[in-house]
Amino acid sequence: MQRPSEHLETSVHRIEAAGVSIFYRAAGDPRNPVILLLHGFPSSSHQFRAFMPRLADRFHVIAPDLPGFGFTEVPDDFVYSFDSLAETIGAFCDVLGLRQYALYLFDYGAPVGFRLAPQRPDAIRAIVSQNGNAYEEGMSEGWAPTRAYWADPSPANRDAMRSMFTLETTRWQYTHGAPDPARVAPEGYWLDAALLARPGQDQIQLDLIADYARNVALYPRIHTYLRERQPPLLAVWGANDPFFLPAGAKAFRRDLPEAEVHLLDAGHFALETHAGVIADHMCDFLQRHLR
Template structure:
């Protein structure tokens, strides 16, 4: 069956990268990139809704999910390095041209790939995947403080973002009905966060997130120069990435469309069907 999901891992320059895949081998490719603190399982409801037409591939970022979490003495947990691994992953599995779906951490990862290899990017779907200062809410204040002052106290203050109850809150905040959010996703995310060493990996990435903001102007330059077809489908009640971040894409890219949904950060948990329909309509006009 074309929509049957397979689960594989591949060695990417010494880093074991897990990915799930479905759809026809010769179909147009859609690469799905997850965010914090999740993994490719966040796409479990989306993949079957696209796989009849598209070859859908969702990888786990290094340090997340079923991908390897190398020791911090062997792997520097920066977004440049995460993007480098995923860039090589696309080459190892033979993705020459693809649409990319970016969410949360997947956005600075995917935008790095797009800026480095614009010829490979057929289209971009940004689901609460930010690239603009106005998209960052006040909720980033403790993380911004750590960018400016790498003190032990500022690092320790960020552990609140790793607490199990915070993960649940990220999934349920801003949803019309929290009871509609399955516990499967946040329970699995909390399992991964509880692994030995995972906390320090995540704190390293919090500290490095400022490099993504520094790159925003280069991302904007990419949007202006290449005007990729772009669909920003956004949970309007996201406590971290504001709707202004979605609307801002239209400033630099005349081919950007914006669709705001009445839900929160993990919009797929409540609106997978609606998002899939929007993606299918959008990709139907894209040249792969």
């Protein structure tokens, strides 16, 4: 006999989709509404380790590692672009038989999710954006070196991006803007740094940084999707994010007047310090929209 608490434990799995061996975590009863959690750079589904159990009593929560991150394994000829990442995650949803779900978008998860949503509008029941940007005004001055790389992808500008892959930079991304950096557990940024140090990872990440320019170019299409489909949207945002400003959260209301926006005293990796608060906002929001 299955115990009621069994579904609350997070389990790990691996499944083949579109030629990619996708590692993912799952928690919650499969009969409950589904939330698809999409992580950001330079992390993986590991970033949701303390978050998924907070949702698992009411939702079926699924968190894949994107290609190029975590423990997902890809063929040698895989092309690292956000189009490819979105196609792979779409195939992943098809293999799992996910017909309807809410999206949780963080950082790189946003350009992946905001490609899926217009392609599968009937599948997306709600969107939660946690520092998952879709507006130019949400991008800080900290993007200046990256914009220089986009404008001139010279070897010198490409090499300048390598500073993004150091342990020091990864630690800073996790702790900057946190009300108390001592509350940020070190295993997250140490694991990310170790995985970034694998052979070939630098080229993968440099290709994705270059391709990110196409995400900004897609913003008008995302806005059209939001205006036309009016998906329920919750923006719960670390207000001290050095990359994506609170203006990016507030901008959702321009296309979605009913969007709910909460700004937290947190940094980019807001889940590291505010998992409980974010889970509470999500549960309140999703229980109203995923009936």
